[in-house]
Amino acid sequence: MYAERVLSGMRPTGSLHLGHYHGVLKNWVRLQNDYPCLFFVADWHALTTQYDDPHGIVDSSWEMVIDWLAAGVDPERATLFIQSQVPEHAELHLLLSMMTPLGWLERVPTYKDQQEKLESKDLSTYGFLGYPLLQAADILIYRADKVPVGEDQVPHIEFSREIARRFNHLYGREAGFEDKAKEALSRLGAKRARRYQDLRTRFQQHGDQAAIESAHALLDEVAGLSQIDRERLGGYLEGTGKMILVEPGALLTEASRMPGLDGQKMSKSYGNTITLREDAASVTHKLRRMPTDPARVRRGDPGDPAKCPVWQWHQVYSDDACQSWVQQGCRSAAIGCLDCKKPVIEGILAEQAPMRERAQPYLDDRRLVREIIGEGNRKARHLARETMREVRDAIGLNYA
Numbered sequence: 001m002y003a004e005r006v007l008s009g010m011r012p013t014g015s016l017h018l019g020h021y022h023g024v025l026k027n028w029v030r031l032q033n034d035y036p037c038l039f040f041v042a043d044w045h046a047l048t049t050q051y052d053d054p055h056g057i058v059d060s061s062w063e064m065v066i067d068w069l070a071a072g073v074d075p076e077r078a079t080l081f082i083q084s085q086v087p088e089h090a091e092l093h094l095l096l097s098m099m100t101p102l103g104w105l106e107r108v109p110t111y112k113d114q115q116e117k118l119e120s121k122d123l124s125t126y127g128f129l130g131y132p133l134l135q136a137a138d139i140l141i142y143r144a145d146k147v148p149v150g151e152d153q154v155p156h157i158e159f160s161r162e163i164a165r166r167f168n169h170l171y172g173r174e175a176g177f178e179d180k181a182k183e184a185l186s187r188l189g190a191k192r193a194r195r196y197q198d199l200r201t202r203f204q205q206h207g208d209q210a211a212i213e214s215a216h217a218l219l220d221e222v223a224g225l226s227q228i229d230r231e232r233l234g235g236y237l238e239g240t241g242k243m244i245l246v247e248p249g250a251l252l253t254e255a256s257r258m259p260g261l262d263g264q265k266m267s268k269s270y271g272n273t274i275t276l277r278e279d280a281a282s283v284t285h286k287l288r289r290m291p292t293d294p295a296r297v298r299r300g301d302p303g304d305p306a307k308c309p310v311w312q313w314h315q316v317y318s319d320d321a322c323q324s325w326v327q328q329g330c331r332s333a334a335i336g337c338l339d340c341k342k343p344v345i346e347g348i349l350a351e352q353a354p355m356r357e358r359a360q361p362y363l364d365d366r367r368l369v370r371e372i373i374g375e376g377n378r379k380a381r382h383l384a385r386e387t388m389r390e391v392r393d394a395i396g397l398n399y400a
């Protein structure tokens with residue numbers, strides 16, 4: 001019914017690392033070729049856990065956007081913006097909060113998990129409890145039907161669907177819905193309108209499924225019908241109200257196979273990262289120091305790639321020929337660990353070279369980044385305002 005639209009957000013964590021690249025950004029870059037995409041800096045989300053230390057958020061946001069651009073996110077294709085610069089998110093969050101049962105929020109799995117994980121922080125706050133609702137507002141305000149997220153975020157998408165459904169159920173029938181639907185009907189032309197009425201009757205009186213499909217097909221054929229009239233007629237057909245908020249779906253991103261330097265998940269808090277634009281000397285240094293199979297004490301000791309984090313990196317960076325060279329060379333001690341690491345170092349540096357190149361103009365002139373975000377904020381705000389007009393209308397908060 002609406003154009004397919006992708007939306008995703010990322011908390012500003014400062015410089016991104018290769019785990020972000022392989023886990024998230026590569027996917028964004030792919031998606032921007034196929035869909036209209038909106039990608040935003042979730043700076044308010046950072047405050048839900050970092051309310052006591054907000055100082056770095058702005059700088060982290062700018063750094064992160066430069067990394068997005070470095071990774072190949074293209075501002076000509078995707079709209080890049082900052083959550084707090086589109087304050088309509090907050091308005092929708094507030095309005096949705098009125099109809100959100102507390103139990104729904106308390107049952108979101110990340111709520112208890114995160115509270116336990118970050119137990120040094122007092123997260124018994126209103127904002128932290130409401131954070132999935134803020135995320136729902138982020139999504140619903142753009143009527144995004146596709147939300148690329150990692151597995152941990154899937155319950156949040158499910159929660160957003162439930163919120164959309166509840167909202168549509170409570171407020172979907174705008175004031176004067178019948179009259180507006182009939183008005184829309186008159187715009188179909190007499191012949192089509194008669195056919196529509198006939199199909200509608202067949203569906204509503206006899207539950208004729210084929211009739212409703214034909215009616216939808218008929219609506220699809222009509223050119224020049226406004227989106228809103230199309231929806232009204234869709235709703236009138238099925239005897240439901242107007243769908244105001246669109247139920248989103250998760251676009252599950254495959255978990256990144258990119259482990260950290262120590263073989264654990266790559267994460268800033270483990271200190272095992274390589275950043276997207278880390279300089280070559282540092283990359284080389286870190287890789288040289290990277291632990292290998294502990295059985296290889298001396299150069300002549302054979303090893304087992306399965307026990308070595310370097311092997312996991314070969315699986316990301318090396319082709320089949322190189323991988324079998326590693327397998328054989330390691331097990332027979334024909335190669336040393338430093339030899340083995342060389343192709344990985346080269347692979348990383350080759351991957352980073354275009355990123356560094358893309359980032360350079362933005363580092364030389366930060367105004368370029370501000371312009372991109374300024375433009376993105378404007379575009380996003382335009383879309384958000386449109387939804388908010390309908391949301392206020394549906395609730396009846398219209399003072400015009």
Ligand code: TRP
Nearest residue numbers: 007008009010011042045135138
């Ligand atoms: N909650 C997400 C995270 O912590 C970030 C986020 C905020 C988001 N709003 C969103 C992701 C909307 C997708 C859609 O990673």
Ligand code: SF4
Nearest residue numbers: 293308310330337340
């Ligand atoms: Fe790891 Fe390669 Fe050394 Fe084997 S040769 S232990 S795979 S670094």
